[in-house]
Amino acid sequence: MHEEFPKGGQLAGRREWIGLCVLSIACLIYSMDLSVLFLAMPAIMADLDPSASELLWINDIYGFMVSGFLVTMGTLGDRIGRRRVLLFGAFAFGVASALAAFSSTSQQLIISRALLGIAGATIAPSTLSLVVNLFQNEAERTRAIGIWGTAFALGGLVGPLIGGGLLQYFHWGSVFLINIPVMAALLIAAPFLLPEYKNDEGGKLDLLSVLLSLATVLPVIYGFKHMAAYGFEVSQLVPIAIGILVGAWFVRRQKKLEHPLIDLALFRIPAFTASLMVNLAGVFFVFGVFLFQNLFLQLVLGLSPLEAALWSIPSALIFTIMSLQSYRVINRFGQVKTILLGLLVNAIGTAAMAIAAYMESLLGVLGSSMLVGLGFVPVILTTTGLIVGTAPPERAGSASALSETGAEFGGALGVALLGSIGTIVYRMSMQDVDLSGLSDAQALAVSTTLTGAVEVAKTLGNEVSPVWLDTARSGFSLGFAVCCALATVTLVLLAVIARKVYATSHIDESAVAAH
Template sequence: MNPQHASPEAQRAPGIKAWLGLAIILGPVLLVAMDGSILFLAMPRITDALVPTADQSLWILDIYGFAVGSLLVAFGNIGDRYGRLKLLLIGTSLFGLASAGAAMAPNAEMLIAFRALMGMAGATLLPSALAVLSELFTDPKRRAQAIGIFASAFAAGFAIGPIVGGQLLSHFWWGSVFLVNIPVIVLFLIFAPILLSEVKVTRPGRVDALSVVLSAVGLLLAIYAVKSLAAEGVSVLAIVAGIIGLVVLVAFARRQRHLEYPLIDFGLFRDRVFTIAIITGLLPLAAWSATAYLSGVYLQTVLEMTVAQAAMLAVPGALVLTVTCIVVPMVVGRIGTRAALIACHFAIAAGLSLFLMTGVTGGAGWYVAAMIVSGFGYGISFAVVADVAVAAVPTERAGSAAAMAETSNEVGNALGIALLGSLAALIFRVMGPDLAPTLDETAELPGLASEALLEAKSAFVTGLHAAVIVAGLLHAGLGVLALRWLPKTDPQASGEETAEAESVSRTAEEIESA
């Protein structure tokens, strides 16, 4: 039954079963978000154990995000046809098996393969979890609260991933960052069939398999070219891969224009507010993932901290991000989404600028300050992007808008490491002592002279600074663009509480049918 047309009896306050159902859903949501960032402090330990190349190190980090982002919309459509709960259970089981495989991976190639499988499974979880959640809460106001908790849990997962990883590595071997998923998955598989109900949505059209293949292959080939050129220099293979990747992506975009039910509706980008919202979903995640990854190496290898010390320094920024994500939906009705989006980008730009104060001999305090200030911006982005994107388009296209907003988060998380991480790798290769392709590998060389180690650390810090300068300028530019493009009259800012709840409710329904 469509919750919008439910009877007053059906829209009564949710019982204990609904809240328990929400709690069990949050488990997979946290895992999907955490696994996008949990390796940021673990990479030095993985590098010691598996000895990946510079290129493989970046793939270990971001193949997961690319797999999630490229398949999210497709699995949303598949869930509509075959059942959200069924897909959720299958995806969670696959996520657990892939996590166990990643923990036991004997080499870098196998770890990359299992991370890709985890990403594919993760793409089944997010849209299905939100759809099942929306079925639990038929009252619009209660559903709005539940969706707020869902969004906060997703943001918290990204934020606490490095902290959880750091604490695990303080006591266990590197594979423990994957095995931590297993208990949560087992509990979900036990209780989900009891607490949750099946959800199916009847909708026209079908999933265009060729579009799924074109988007995934084009994206991976293009990013492989960027990463390979940065880590290893110019090569025929990298150039050919890049050209083929761009051609495939162009073919994908052209195909969407002629499909009755496209995988991505590019026509939505004609709306400036929608465009700003989608970029706001992508760019902050790119900046956050890149700085979190590079900072993990900086704290452990440049400043020579233990993984536990590095994890503790990440706590203040994670708390600010999570609290902001919870508070912003409560006040955005008063300040307006325009002000929130503008503040988001300028806060991130300001926070990123503080990274420029870090150096080879010190800078831990500046790192903490940078993550706190930028954490305000990241929290705003997580909290408002989906609602702004949906509100900017006609009702009949809200499903596509919501799916694209969700996808932009995942792709942004991977792009940050791929592009900004590759920029840092390129600068290290050019300015470093040219003894090994990464700082961690250089530091492990036997008999390394102190002058060479200092040169390597200095080159890495320069690469970190270059990455934050690029990300900061992009955010400042987007903030200026938001000032010019976003309308000053914000209809969301003047609605009453019930109207706001119904708006969030509609957003959830459109996301679940995306």
């Protein structure tokens, strides 16, 4: 009889596969929470009237708090139990969702989103490390990671679709309330279905390293945010420099600790480092580009949140299907070729999207996003498997935490930096526009963001759109196109570099090959 999975580890049973489903629910929710906010931003802007800086913080603080706390929470899970941390995170996520839903000011929403990010960080590192523990067979593990990755794609599909429907008929806070019943179901099911794992010899959590890791990430992001919101000033380089210096201190401390927060020895493995960098870069561009896409559909093309969600379904389906079927691509081409071909397909997709964005083509942008999904998903899932697989077994938990940290940080950084580039292009496009008929506050809103321009145009009540609104939309589309072109060049260069690194790594791909 033909054996579906090769030898090389004990095959999983029903409990393991059901446990994988439970873990996937957790992944889906915090992925959905990020994607659903893309559609809610115009409604939040109209209701809470945030400043340009506050708008960036509302959008980005969740991802940055997740990335800042991921390694800490992953280490905490190793110490006290990954299931326990997962359950605590699910409860905290539900509470923070309620706080976000009923926020009445921008500041309250930013704080609630920050708490959501911390709670999400307790969920995220537990999932991949538990998948590694649940599935001993390499081929089964590859397939399980594909299913685990599908949860993120489903979050991208279900989030905008449900969120678009809710925003059509209810207050924007409803997009957060949908988290609560799902987290409640997770709290009920996980203790019965998910076994506990922890490392009794992991040592104590180094609190100074925790503080240093946060002091590395947040000042750097703060500098880039203000650069995007208010234009470049020399003073904005100060927090970025502080973050880099603290980062150097953090790395030096990790080298001295017996039980470091980040195991720096993993970076001496070429395949591990290359996979981590490819993973981070892939997520960096996809999250940034898809933020532009959702805003483009609503603010440039004038679609409602629900219409934007419905038009995005085909590309989200491609992400979901590729997540479930990526193991077949890996079996057919091998891990290295899958990564290299995926990067090239991804680059072709972003190049096509750059053209479509510049031409303001709905079908062009959506078709390009489907092409991006075809290349992106196999790359992310394959590199995730290599990050865990190339690390020594006793360091799998640390490798998992680094993998998710890279992915979350890459996504959040992509939104911030590509958003900053797009904002700079937009501001340059609006420099010479005649806004003399507007008040100072209205002129500032129009010249800062397209969201502000659209809202000001609505308050004027004219049947014919003002001339400056067309210029604003063109400026946003140009910024979108510039970021996509940058993604194309970077992804091609990344493929060239990765090919050279993997060629010297001597990766054994037989463990995941189909027999």
